[in-house]
Amino acid sequence: MAAILNSLLAALPRKSYLRLLPGLAPVELVFGEILYEPDQPIEHVYFPTQSLVSLLTLVEGHLALEVGLVGWEGMVGFPLALGVDTSPVRALVQGGGPALRMGAARFRAELRRSPPLQRELHRYVATMMAQISQTAGCNRFHVVEPRLARWLLMTRDRVRSGEFRMTHEFLSHMLGVRRVGVTEAASALQQRKLIEYTRGAIKILDHRGLEKAACPCYESVKDMHRAASL
Amino acid sequence: MSARRTPKQNRLLAALPGPELLRLLPHLERVLLPLGAVIYESGGAQAHAYFPASGIISLLYVMKDGAAAEIAVVGNEGMVGIAVFMGGGTTPSRAVVQSAGSAWRLEPALLKAEFARGGALQRQLLRYTQALITQMTQTAVCNRHHLLEQQLCRWLLLSLDRLPSNELVMTQQLIANMLGVRREGVTEAAGRLQADGLIDYSRGRISVLNRAGLEKRACECYAVVRNESDRLLQSQIALVA
Numbered sequence: 001m002a003a004i005l006n007s008l009l010a011a012l013p014r015k016s017y018l019r020l021l022p023g024l025a026p027v028e029l030v031f032g033e034i035l036y037e038p039d040q041p042i043e044h045v046y047f048p049t050q051s052l053v054s055l056l057t058l059v060e061g062h063l064a065l066e067v068g069l070v071g072w073e074g075m076v077g078f079p080l081a082l083g084v085d086t087s088p089v090r091a092l093v094q095g096g097g098p099a100l101r102m103g104a105a106r107f108r109a110e111l112r113r114s115p116p117l118q119r120e121l122h123r124y125v126a127t128m129m130a131q132i133s134q135t136a137g138c139n140r141f142h143v144v145e146p147r148l149a150r151w152l153l154m155t156r157d158r159v160r161s162g163e164f165r166m167t168h169e170f171l172s173h174m175l176g177v178r179r180v181g182v183t184e185a186a187s188a189l190q191q192r193k194l195i196e197y198t199r200g201a202i203k204i205l206d207h208r209g210l211e212k213a214a215c216p217c218y219e220s221v222k223d224m225h226r227a228a229s230l
Numbered sequence: 231m232s233a234r235r236t237p238k239q240n241r242l243l244a245a246l247p248g249p250e251l252l253r254l255l256p257h258l259e260r261v262l263l264p265l266g267a268v269i270y271e272s273g274g275a276q277a278h279a280y281f282p283a284s285g286i287i288s289l290l291y292v293m294k295d296g297a298a299a300e301i302a303v304v305g306n307e308g309m310v311g312i313a314v315f316m317g318g319g320t321t322p323s324r325a326v327v328q329s330a331g332s333a334w335r336l337e338p339a340l341l342k343a344e345f346a347r348g349g350a351l352q353r354q355l356l357r358y359t360q361a362l363i364t365q366m367t368q369t370a371v372c373n374r375h376h377l378l379e380q381q382l383c384r385w386l387l388l389s390l391d392r393l394p395s396n397e398l399v400m401t402q403q404l405i406a407n408m409l410g411v412r413r414e415g416v417t418e419a420a421g422r423l424q425a426d427g428l429i430d431y432s433r434g435r436i437s438v439l440n441r442a443g444l445e446k447r448a449c450e451c452y453a454v455v456r457n458e459s460d461r462l463l464q465s466q467i468a469l470v471a
Binding site: 059064067083088139216 | 291292293294295297298299301302312316323356357359360363368369370371373374375410450454
């Protein structure tokens with residue numbers, strides 16, 4: 001059997017995973033695609049395998065801030081695992097690539113009969129809560145440059161690659177700052193030879209250096225994930 | 231048991247069907263929540279779960295350097311101790327009593343066992359978790375995008391919703407700590423609200439004089455959080471009925 005490319009699915013006992021498998025359809029997520037909108041019914045859940053999905057809040061209809069990132073370690077649509085069929089945020093594909101998808105009705109049915117799936121998802125939601133609260137705290141106390149470094153590292157961990165595409169405009173929504181702020185922070189990191197950033201392509205050159213440049217929130221959330229996967 | 235001292239003062243417990251509440255009843259212990267008491271500390275041992283009957287508990291995110299900012303408030307609509315049933319590691323957070331009151335508390339092992347039964351309590355706790363996530367999300371965006379005055383209005387309104395009167399016992403320094411801002415900023419914003427006749431502030435007591443006016447000055451974050459909590463809690467009660 002091929003390796004399971006989503007760590008949430010990989011953590012399930014084999015029997016639970018095999019039960020789930022026929023309901024999981026491989027799909028290709030496209031950059032910029034919206035998987036669900038605030039307060040609209042969530043129609044599918046997605047387990048990214050080599051894609052990245054951003055959870056964004058809207059203020060008066062405009063993208064305002066990213067509060068969570070979902071990659072191969074998680075699932076998009078976790079409110080369904082809490083018995084709620086809508087979310088207050090927008091789920092937007094940030095890095096195109098493959099994912100596994102399941103319809104909401106089937107997912108609910110599978111969840112009802114699989115305590116291991118419930119347990120894994122509950123743990124995962126706990127890590128998402130840590131990510132959201134960390135975002136709230138980080139936004140309050142940290143300036144753009146360490147936050148950008150943190151964001152780049154979190155993205156790297158979720159796409160498992162030090163190279164990805166990202167426009168300034170997108171980054172400004174992610175971090176909730178103006179575009180000029182992103183430009184300044186990105187050039188500072190580039191001057192320190194930590195990243196290379198040309199025409200929307202980001203390449204991490206020195207990840208240890210970037211870790212040092214990031215605010216401690218990066219470590220906090222990583223610790224949380226580590227603890228949750230024990 | 232007098233009407234004033236029943237676990238039904240907590241709305242999550244009140245919405246449980248009779249048999250489930252009866253099963254928990256012998257294990258629910260009433261405790262006082264004195265102002266400033268820390269009921270959960272980041273990295274500490276697995277604490278009890280608290281279902282507030284009155285008062286407010288503030289959840290703070292604690293940074294590695296010790297700085298802290300409030301990410302959510304919990305009153306009798308909710309509970310503190312989500313980590314008990316969700317599993318995973320310890321959240322880098324602290325739970326502090328922001329407004330004195332009382333709570334019903336439960337041993338973590340008992341809550342876990344009841345949660346694992348998959349009944350009404352599990353359904354409610356999960357829906358409450360989503361309501362709390364909404365509140366945290368909104369706090370994150372509010373910290374980033376809204377003026378301190380709007381944030382102060384949001385914070386006052388969320389607190390008032392969890393209190394029986396229109397009065398809050400709270401110093402400006404404490405509010406500043408909650409919001410993660412400097413005290414001077416809070417003093418200025420509170421001064422403007424007072425000058426406009428919306429609040430009265432004296433010697434650590436804030437009285438809200440014009441609630442509708444305060445709602446107008448708050449950012450949309452307040453309404454988002456309140457509507458989502460109402461929606462999730464109402465359907466909870468509908469499930470039981």
